Amino acid sequence: xxxxxxxxxxxxxxxxxxxxxxxxxxxQIEGSTTVGPIADAFTESFNKTYPDIKITVTKNGSGNGAxxxxxxxxxxxxxxxxxxLEEFTSAVDKGVMPVAHTIxxxxxxxxxxPSNPVTELSVQQxxxxxxxxxxxxxxxxxxxxxxVVVSRDTSSGTYExxxxxxxxxxxxxxxxxxxxxxPQVHSRVKTTLGAIGYVGIGFLDAEVKxxxxxxxxxxxETVANGTYPxxxxxxxxxxxxxxxxxxxxxxxxxxxxxxxxxIIEAKGFVPVTHY
Amino acid sequence: xxxxxxxxxDKIFTxxxxxxxxxxxxxxxxxxxxxxxxxxxxxxxxxTVEFRKMxxxxxxxxxxxKLSAEKKxxxxxxxxxxxxIDDFKKGIDTQSLTEQVRTIYRxxxxxxxxxxxxxxxxxxxxxxxxxxxxxxxxxxxxxxxAEIAECVTYVMKxxxxxxxKGTSAEDFFVIAADFxxxxxxxxxxxxxxxxxxxxxxxxxLTLLLGPRPGAALPATAMNQFGATRWDLAQSILDKxxxxxxxxxxxxxxxxxxxxxxxxxxxxxTEIEPLFGYIKDNLKTMMKPKLRFYWxxxxxxxxxxxxxxxxxxxxxxxxxxxxxxxLFVIPLGIIxxxxxxxxxxxxxxxxxxxxxxxxxxxxxxxxxxxxxxAFFVLFLLPAFGAASKPCIFTASLTLSILAxxxxxxxxxxxxxxxxxxxxxxxxxxxxxxxxxFISVTLPAAMPGILTGVILSLSRVAGETxxxxxxxxxxxxxxxxxxxxxxxTLSYGSYDMAVGDRxxxxxxxNQYGMVATLIILVLCLNAIAIVLRTRLFKxxxxx
Numbered sequence: 001x002x003x004x005x006x007x008x009x010x011x012x013x014x015x016x017x018x019x020x021x022x023x024x025x026x027x028q029i030e031g032s033t034t035v036g037p038i039a040d041a042f043t044e045s046f047n048k049t050y051p052d053i054k055i056t057v058t059k060n061g062s063g064n065g066a067x068x069x070x071x072x073x074x075x076x077x078x079x080x081x082x083x084x085l086e087e088f089t090s091a092v093d094k095g096v097m098p099v100a101h102t103i104x105x106x107x108x109x110x111x112x113x114p115s116n117p118v119t120e121l122s123v124q125q126x127x128x129x130x131x132x133x134x135x136x137x138x139x140x141x142x143x144x145x146x147x148v149v150v151s152r153d154t155s156s157g158t159y160e161x162x163x164x165x166x167x168x169x170x171x172x173x174x175x176x177x178x179x180x181x182x183p184q185v186h187s188r189v190k191t192t193l194g195a196i197g198y199v200g201i202g203f204l205d206a207e208v209k210x211x212x213x214x215x216x217x218x219x220x221e222t223v224a225n226g227t228y229p230x231x232x233x234x235x236x237x238x239x240x241x242x243x244x245x246x247x248x249x250x251x252x253x254x255x256x257x258x259x260x261x262x263i264i265e266a267k268g269f270v271p272v273t274h275y
Numbered sequence: 276x277x278x279x280x281x282x283x284x285d286k287i288f289t290x291x292x293x294x295x296x297x298x299x300x301x302x303x304x305x306x307x308x309x310x311x312x313x314x315x316x317x318x319x320x321x322x323t324v325e326f327r328k329m330x331x332x333x334x335x336x337x338x339x340x341k342l343s344a345e346k347k348x349x350x351x352x353x354x355x356x357x358x359x360i361d362d363f364k365k366g367i368d369t370q371s372l373t374e375q376v377r378t379i380y381r382x383x384x385x386x387x388x389x390x391x392x393x394x395x396x397x398x399x400x401x402x403x404x405x406x407x408x409x410x411x412x413x414x415x416x417x418x419x420x421a422e423i424a425e426c427v428t429y430v431m432k433x434x435x436x437x438x439x440k441g442t443s444a445e446d447f448f449v450i451a452a453d454f455x456x457x458x459x460x461x462x463x464x465x466x467x468x469x470x471x472x473x474x475x476x477x478x479x480l481t482l483l484l485g486p487r488p489g490a491a492l493p494a495t496a497m498n499q500f501g502a503t504r505w506d507l508a509q510s511i512l513d514k515x516x517x518x519x520x521x522x523x524x525x526x527x528x529x530x531x532x533x534x535x536x537x538x539x540x541x542x543x544t545e546i547e548p549l550f551g552y553i554k555d556n557l558k559t560m561m562k563p564k565l566r567f568y569w570x571x572x573x574x575x576x577x578x579x580x581x582x583x584x585x586x587x588x589x590x591x592x593x594x595x596x597x598x599x600x601l602f603v604i605p606l607g608i609i610x611x612x613x614x615x616x617x618x619x620x621x622x623x624x625x626x627x628x629x630x631x632x633x634x635x636x637x638x639x640x641x642x643x644x645x646x647x648a649f650f651v652l653f654l655l656p657a658f659g660a661a662s663k664p665c666i667f668t669a670s671l672t673l674s675i676l677a678x679x680x681x682x683x684x685x686x687x688x689x690x691x692x693x694x695x696x697x698x699x700x701x702x703x704x705x706x707x708x709x710x711f712i713s714v715t716l717p718a719a720m721p722g723i724l725t726g727v728i729l730s731l732s733r734v735a736g737e738t739x740x741x742x743x744x745x746x747x748x749x750x751x752x753x754x755x756x757x758x759x760x761x762t763l764s765y766g767s768y769d770m771a772v773g774d775r776x777x778x779x780x781x782x783n784q785y786g787m788v789a790t791l792i793i794l795v796l797c798l799n800a801i802a803i804v805l806r807t808r809l810f811k812x813x814x815x816x
Contacts, residue, residue: 028663033769033772036748036769036774037579037774037776039749040578040579040748040749040774041494041495041578041579043578043749044495044496044577044578044579045494045495047578054750054751055749055750056747056749056750056751056759057578057747057748057749057750058664058746058747058748058759059748059769059772060742060743064743071652071662072662073651073662073663073664114521114530114532115521115529115530115531115532116529116530117523117527117528117529117530138527141526141527142527142529143527143528143529144527145529180772181771181772182772182775183771183772183775183777183778186778187778193529202775203775206519209521259494260494262493262494263494263495266493266494266495266497266498267495267774268775
């Protein structure tokens with residue numbers, strides 16, 4: 001026992017002698033799990049160009065990203081939604097001036113099992129499905145099959161966007177299944193014949209079928225030019241516009257470079273600029 | 276009760292206990308089996324030449340000489356596929372051909388302006404060029420072989436023209452000749468279908484073989500290499516060979532999945548034999564080899580865990596666990612000692628006990644939020660440090676979480692020490708403190724170690740408490756306890772929720788989870804060995 005404690009103390013002493021990194025070479029990023037993969041990949045590219053910088057990424061949701069920026073716990077907050085008024089107010093109260101950088105677009109695709117012959121729904125029809133008014137695919141010209149409705153949990157940014165565009169603040173039916181992540185929606189729909197769900201455009205693949213919404217197919221083009229009705233921008237927020245030439249500045253404007261846009265596409269999102 | 280009934284009851288009881296044991300074992304196998312077996316596939320698997328390329332480029336690991344020899348062998352086989360597809364595309368990808376022709380025309384126009392020509396000559400040549408361009412465009416758009424032949428013959432008339440020697444216009448004739456050759460072989464009515472299918476095949480080939488030689492390198496590591504695992508390569512091959520479609524059976528009926536061979540779709544074209552070729556040469560192209568990738572446990576990963584190992588995660592988990600145990604063990608023992616030995620059994624102590632017991636049932640995320648509010652936002656600034664989540668705050672949070680378990684277990688252990696031990700020590704004139712240190716504590720140690728084991732396992736696997744107090748998804752390996760760290764538990768959570776990665780590289784996620792389980796088992800094993808030794812020592816064996 002004594003040995004164990006001594007070992008532990010020695011280890012503690014060993015690790016605490018390490019240097020604390022210089023502030024200008026470190027970047028702390030916190031926030032949305034949706035934007036997270038983009039930050040991961042940006043970091044990968046940055047580490048290649050500047051090997052001695054240290055970037056940390058924490059993914060704990062848009063709300064926490066905003067809170068961390070307000071508390072000055074991070075340099076850049078990732079958010080899959082815009083800041084709310086309350087967040088703005090409390091930021092300004094603490095002397096933080098949030099500035100938004102729109103780095104990419106994300107489309108929210110309504111997906112069904114590939115065996116489902118329905119190819120198109122209107123926003124109103126999706127609304128009716130989620131409030132429980134439509135309970136069978138027969139009513140939509142599909143096979144006689146009950147609709148299994150899958151939704152993201154209410155804390156997710158994807159849910160909030162869907163709520164804003166489709167539900168319009170009306171509560172979902174009690175039969176709706178809530179799952180906590182995009183991959184879960186994907187796998188639930190992939191394995192359930194009558195299921196309907198919604199995911200980010202990056203999760204659209206051959207195993208699920210993306211539906212046209214109001215006659216518009218979700219694709220890079222329709223999301224980028226804003227014709228697809230369920231599109232949203234993804235943001236990085238900084239405290240004030242980052243000092244020109246600083247690490248934050250380079251990171252927040254990286255999406256404008258060809259490489260940045262290629263990364264955004266590789267991660268399944270839609271670049272905001274044409275290149 | 277009669278003797279016989281009693282014995283029947285006994286038998287039933289024995290049977291039920293055996294049954295329960297069986298159920299528990301099956302449950303363990305059902306839960307741990309898949310995790311461990313899939314987790315092993317992160318370490319033991321059949322890799323491909325792409326994996327070896329990745330290892331050298333990203334981690335400087337492997338034999339470069341051997342690899343370059345392998346690269347040469349595979350490149351020769353691969354090149355044939357690219358050549359066949361390129362040849363075929365000359366006849367079907369009319370859109371890009373049209374664009375090429377237009378570029379050539381524009382370039383020629385600029386070249387002409389630089390030449391020393393009379394205005395009349397310039398206009399003549401320019402109009403000839405335009406004529407050639409238009410004819411070619413007609414040919415590209417046409418579905419009629421005779422018309423194509425006519426257009427191409429018209430264009431080829433100018434191939435010997437002195438005016439075009441050494442200018443970009445010569446490219447016109449190359450394209451025209453290629454197109455006619457390709458057009459003779461292809462069914463022009465299927466052009467559109469072919470183009471789509473070839474596009475799909477090219478995408479799949481990029482997945483299988485990585486980006487084409489000479490093409491620009493993609494920005495992220497995950498797109499720079501082909502299929503790094505043999506099983507993945509085989510599943511991509513399947514997608515290349517078979518086309519899956521969902522076909523309607525009629526109104527109001529679900530669609531059915533059909534699989535058609537792509538070779539059939541391309542019947543009669545020069546691409547048809549390609550499918551057999553890819554299938555036969557897959558091994559030569561990928562060179563699968565059984566690999567024991569133990570470096571998985573020490574390697575860093577590319578951001579997002581697509582490639583590489585879990586070294587920093589293991590270090591982070593160990594650091595957090597051991598550091599929080601440093602806080603938990605002394606605090607737990609001292610509190611338990613106070614509660615059992617020194618405190619009188621009054622109302623306040625009862626309330627403290629109830630509080631400790633209920634603390635054990637508080638959801639872990641509450642501890643996380645408390646840790647954020649107290650340690651990160653209050654304590655660190657109070658000591659003049661920057662209020663950033665770090666290993667220190669995370670392990671303090673974890674230790675609060677584990678403390679109730681530790682106190683309860685130690686209390687029970689101390690209570691079970693026979694009072695005769697203490698009485699003997701006290702009778703010899705030792706004080707309360709001396710008695711506790713030299714008699715009660717050693718005797719209670721095995722029980723206390725059980726508490727350590729329980730809290731250790733809990734601490735190592737928790738995600739929610741460290742979410743806000745010190746865990747990060749991506750960042751450098753910590754060099755001090757005032758930096759945040761990656762951990763196994765948070766890493767697997769991150770892979771599961773954020774990205775498509777968990778779907779693409781399931782072995783990495785399972786590997787992380789399996790390592791966490793094994794790590795906890797190992798830490799427990801150490802504590803168990805310690806306990807047995809102590810127990811033996813105490814009983815004088």
